[in-house]
Amino acid sequence: MAFREYKVGARMFGFSLGTSMCITILFPSFDMRSAVSTEVALDKQLVAGWDAGWNLSDPLMTGANKPVKVLLKNDPKTGQPLEQPTSAYVYPPGAWMPNAVGHPNNLGAGVEGLSVNQGRIGEAKKEGGAVFVIKAAQGGQPAYIENATATKGWIPGDVLKSVPDEDVAHIGAGKTMFVREGCWWCHTLLPEQTQDWQVFGAPPMLGDFNGESPTAFGSDRKGPDLLHVGSRNASKEWMMLHFFNPRLVQPHSIMPRFDYLWGSVDANGQKIDYDKWRAEYTDYREGKNPTPPDVPVPAKNSEARALIDFILSLK
Amino acid sequence: MLKYLFAKNEDIPAGSAAIFFGFSSIVWFVIGTGLGSFNAAKLAFPDFVTGNEFFAFGHMRQVHVHAVIFGWISMAFAMAMMYITPALGNTRLWSEKLGMWNCFLWNVGLSLGLTLLWAGITSGREYSDFPWPIDLYIACFIAIPLATNVWMTVLTRRTQGIYTTNWFFTAATFMVIIVFVVGNTPEFFHLTGLTEAYMTWWFAHNVLGLWITPVAAAIAYYTIPKVTGNPLYSHRIGHLHFWSVVVFYSTPAAHHLMSAPLPEWLKSFASVEGVLILVPAIAFVSNIMLTMQGKWNMFVENLEVRFTVTGCLLAIPLNMQGGFQQTRAINWYVHGTGWIVAHAHLALLGFSTFLEGAAVYLGLQTLMKRKLYSLTLGNMHFWLLLIGFSIYWISMTIAGLIQGAGKIYEVPYIDVVIAEHPYMIARWIGGTMVFISNVLWLYNMWMTAREGTVVPVGRMPHEMAYER
Ligand code: HEM
Numbered sequence: 150m151a152f153r154e155y156k157v158g159a160r161m162f163g164f165s166l167g168t169s170m171c172i173t174i175l176f177p178s179f180d181m182r183s184a185v186s187t188e189v190a191l192d193k194q195l196v197a198g199w200d201a202g203w204n205l206s207d208p209l210m211t212g213a214n215k216p217v218k219v220l221l222k223n224d225p226k227t228g229q230p231l232e233q234p235t236s237a238y239v240y241p242p243g244a245w246m247p248n249a250v251g252h253p254n255n256l257g258a259g260v261e262g263l264s265v266n267q268g269r270i271g272e273a274k275k276e277g278g279a280v281f282v283i284k285a286a287q288g289g290q291p292a293y294i295e296n297a298t299a300t301k302g303w304i305p306g307d308v309l310k311s312v313p314d315e316d317v318a319h320i321g322a323g324k325t326m327f328v329r330e331g332c333w334w335c336h337t338l339l340p341e342q343t344q345d346w347q348v349f350g351a352p353p354m355l356g357d358f359n360g361e362s363p364t365a366f367g368s369d370r371k372g373p374d375l376l377h378v379g380s381r382n383a384s385k386e387w388m389m390l391h392f393f394n395p396r397l398v399q400p401h402s403i404m405p406r407f408d409y410l411w412g413s414v415d416a417n418g419q420k421i422d423y424d425k426w427r428a429e430y431t432d433y434r435e436g437k438n439p440t441p442p443d444v445p446v447p448a449k450n451s452e453a454r455a456l457i458d459f460i461l462s463l464k
Numbered sequence: 465m466l467k468y469l470f471a472k473n474e475d476i477p478a479g480s481a482a483i484f485f486g487f488s489s490i491v492w493f494v495i496g497t498g499l500g501s502f503n504a505a506k507l508a509f510p511d512f513v514t515g516n517e518f519f520a521f522g523h524m525r526q527v528h529v530h531a532v533i534f535g536w537i538s539m540a541f542a543m544a545m546m547y548i549t550p551a552l553g554n555t556r557l558w559s560e561k562l563g564m565w566n567c568f569l570w571n572v573g574l575s576l577g578l579t580l581l582w583a584g585i586t587s588g589r590e591y592s593d594f595p596w597p598i599d600l601y602i603a604c605f606i607a608i609p610l611a612t613n614v615w616m617t618v619l620t621r622r623t624q625g626i627y628t629t630n631w632f633f634t635a636a637t638f639m640v641i642i643v644f645v646v647g648n649t650p651e652f653f654h655l656t657g658l659t660e661a662y663m664t665w666w667f668a669h670n671v672l673g674l675w676i677t678p679v680a681a682a683i684a685y686y687t688i689p690k691v692t693g694n695p696l697y698s699h700r701i702g703h704l705h706f707w708s709v710v711v712f713y714s715t716p717a718a719h720h721l722m723s724a725p726l727p728e729w730l731k732s733f734a735s736v737e738g739v740l741i742l743v744p745a746i747a748f749v750s751n752i753m754l755t756m757q758g759k760w761n762m763f764v765e766n767l768e769v770r771f772t773v774t775g776c777l778l779a780i781p782l783n784m785q786g787g788f789q790q791t792r793a794i795n796w797y798v799h800g801t802g803w804i805v806a807h808a809h810l811a812l813l814g815f816s817t818f819l820e821g822a823a824v825y826l827g828l829q830t831l832m833k834r835k836l837y838s839l840t841l842g843n844m845h846f847w848l849l850l851i852g853f854s855i856y857w858i859s860m861t862i863a864g865l866i867q868g869a870g871k872i873y874e875v876p877y878i879d880v881v882i883a884e885h886p887y888m889i890a891r892w893i894g895g896t897m898v899f900i901s902n903v904l905w906l907y908n909m910w911m912t913a914r915e916g917t918v919v920p921v922g923r924m925p926h927e928m929a930y931e932r
Contacts, residue, residue: 155626161707162635162710165707165710165711165714166639166642166710166714169710169711169714169715170646170714172715172733173666173714173715173717173718173730174646174663174666176730177662177718177726177727177730178659180727180730181657181658181659181662181726181727182659184657184658190657194656199654200654201588202586202587202588202589202595203585203586203587203588203595203596208585209585210584210585210586248654248656252654252656255656328586328588329584329585329586330517330520330522330523330584331520331521331522331523331525331526331584331586332522333588333590334521334522334525334526335521335522337800339723339724340723341723341796341799341800341871342723343723343796344796344871344872345871347874348874352723352725353724353725354725355658355725357725358656358657358658358661359656359657359658360656360657361656361657361660362650362654362655362656362657362660363587363588363589363660363661363664364657364658364660364661365588366661366721366724367590367800368590368720368800368804369800369801369804369805370800370801370867371507371881372877372881373877395510396510396511399878401878401881401882401885402510402878402881403507403508403510403881403885403888404510405506405510405514405520405521405522406510406511406514406515407520408514408515409515409516409517409520423515427515
């Protein structure tokens with residue numbers, strides 16, 4: 150039995166749903182597409198790389214194939230000191246390029262053109278890797294991305310060799326940890342426009358997200374907003390203690406322990422004995438020990454280190 | 465049951481798919497609420513089971529949410545559709561075999577998806593957390609077969625018109641496919657930035673508004689007239705409900721992101737449309753309440769009616785909250801607090817769970833032709849569920865108001881955490897009652913299947929007396 154008597158209804162239905170889709174998807178997309186990347190957005194997109202959620206370049210979400218951000222004091226090609234220390238975003242060979250490379254309409258009018266024409270980002274290729282820098286805004290010209298491999302001949306391997314480990318920040322891998330560990334179920338990355346300025350800092354602007362994925366705004370706060378946490382608290386040591394066991398620095402915290410992100414060995418290559426640590430910590434809680442046990446320093450390539458790098462980068 | 469997967473369609477007894485779906489949904493309900501109660505314990509006592517990522521809150525939360533939405537709620541919907549659609553069309557389900565496969569693939573896919581989420585493999589987008597291959601799987605092996613079965617059953621019906629419930633079923637099974645495919649475009653096509661954030665909430669809003677809410681309401685349009693014997697009070701009001709869902713409920717997605725830098729016109733539009741959601745809500749609740757005229761004794765005496773009417777009554781505070789908390793005047797106070805968590809549970813654990821619970825009770829008894837094993841257990845299920853939910857809702861609402869006050873008076877965050885602690889414990893206690901009630905339910909239904917009194921041909925289970 151066909152829908153003879155329902156023909157009108159079916160048409161009305163299509164019309165209503167279609168109109169609703171136009172208003173809620175098509176029209177807003179015009180506005181959102183016209184957003185122009187701010188410098189904040191360029192930085193976010195370059196530190197995190199292609200995607201920090203599940204994707205084919207990092208299927209197990211271990212932080213594989215992610216860029217690192219380094220602070221350069223010398224030109225890695227010539228060895229000459231730079232006029233001022235410069236941040237560079239190093240994509241080792243195999244890391245997927247950031248979204249602006251190969252994705253049209255990503256950076257917004259002006260920035261897109263400058264990055265492609267002046268910054269030569271179109272020449273960056275996954276196979277060889279690339280080094281990007283942000284060309285700061287000057288005069289009326291907005292900030293844009295420069296592919297330093299093409300313009301200055303900086304090679305990812307050389308750049309990484311030329312900087313000491315403390316100037317390397319594994320922010321991209323750290324953002325993957327942030328997504329994987331569900332920090333965003335308790336923390337937002339979105340101070341509210343109405344009342345959060347004083348405590349959590351300025352809310353983000355329209356162009357602050359171009360190319361970022363996922364934005365991990367979070368919806369449900371059980372802890373403070375973290376968008377600017379690095380400017381409230383820049384202590385690596387505090388973060389280290391707090392992630393290992395939040396109750397070490399904040400006895401009333403309900404934040405979970407993230408000690409398992411330390412992996413099996415610490416920075417000195419010593420095996421971490423979690424059972425012993427927990428036993429000693431229990432003694433401390435029960436008042437049998439005056440001080441808590443020491444927290445191991447995370448190894449250079451541990452997930453905990455990446456996470457701390459990411460959190461401290463949230464300025 | 466598995467033998468029917470490879471049987472000929474004609475050889476599968478009518479109702480098998482629905483029974484299979486019904487039991488799966490109850491099992492997922494037990495699992496989902498068990499996980500919920502575990503999460504609640506973690507928030508109340510953070511050192512309860514630590515040192516392992518598989519028991520970390522951040523790994524378990526999304527598993528709970530997806531187990532209850534895709535396991536309990538949606539499978540109970542599928543059960544209701546496979547039972548009610550043919551009953552209203554005076555026909556058999558178009559394909560029992562497709563239904564069986566649908567249920568089998570649903571369980572397999574959901575288990576796989578939840579395992580991935582548990583391991584932290586997530587897209588990082590709330591409510592569309594599944595990585596995109598799982599999203600595609602859900603669209604192809606869960607949503608499309610279900611829609612096909614419902615649509616074909618309606619098309620091959622042996623009645624003249626289509627009853628209200630079936631308008632909703634056909635429309636919702638269609639819309640959920642659209643919502644799934646369009647809502648996940650950011651992952652399929654790697655759209656980023658604000659577009660991605662907005663589409664995340666477009667998906668989340670519409671999966672609630674165009675799938676969960678209308679289907680739950682459609683179920684009540686069947687159960688109340690069927691069990692009370694009263695005809696639906698007004699088909700016109702049913703029309704109003706249907707069309708206002710399509711027009712108003714599909715538009716306010718942006719009200720979830722009132723503090724993000726979305727276009728201002730979009731936020732204002734969303735919050736006006738959000739208030740208009742009161743139109744379908746009032747239409748629905750009044751229609752059901754008026755259908756109850758003269759049969760209010762059944763609210764006390766009959767389990768299915770009691771579940772359904774409780775669900776409808778809970779829709780009143782739900783929609784009042786929903787309509788107003790998303791306006792700019794109120795949203796800034798409650799956004800991102802426990803208030804919203806309370807609201808989410810009022811919608812899913814209150815309103816929709818009670819309506820589906822009734823459908824699963826009624827459907828399983830009718831299809832298995834067995835009277836419910838024990839009324840006492842049924843009553844315990846109802847009261848534990850209702851009291852547990854109320855404790856949950858009240859405690860989280862209070863916690864949310866404390867958080868809201870903390871946020872505008874700029875109280876150091878840790879003081880808010882301390883102030884919320886008693887309510888976190890209360891929530892855990894309430895949630896655990898819900899979990900226990902579901903274990904009782906599973907036992908009761910299992911015993912019904914095995915030992916329930918046989919219902920004679922031509923009689924409905926609710927016409928018979930309980931034996932225990
Ligand atoms: C045993 C009973 C339950 C308990 C203890 C429980 C507990 C929880 C907890 C602790 C959360 C995290 C909330 C937060 O982030 O603050 C949560 C979230 C959620 N639960 Fe439950 N839950 C229960 C039952 C249910 C049921 C039956 C449903 C649906 C049918 C449900 C749907 C949800 C949803 C949708 C969320 C996400 C809320 C949001 O994003 O704000 N829960 N639940």
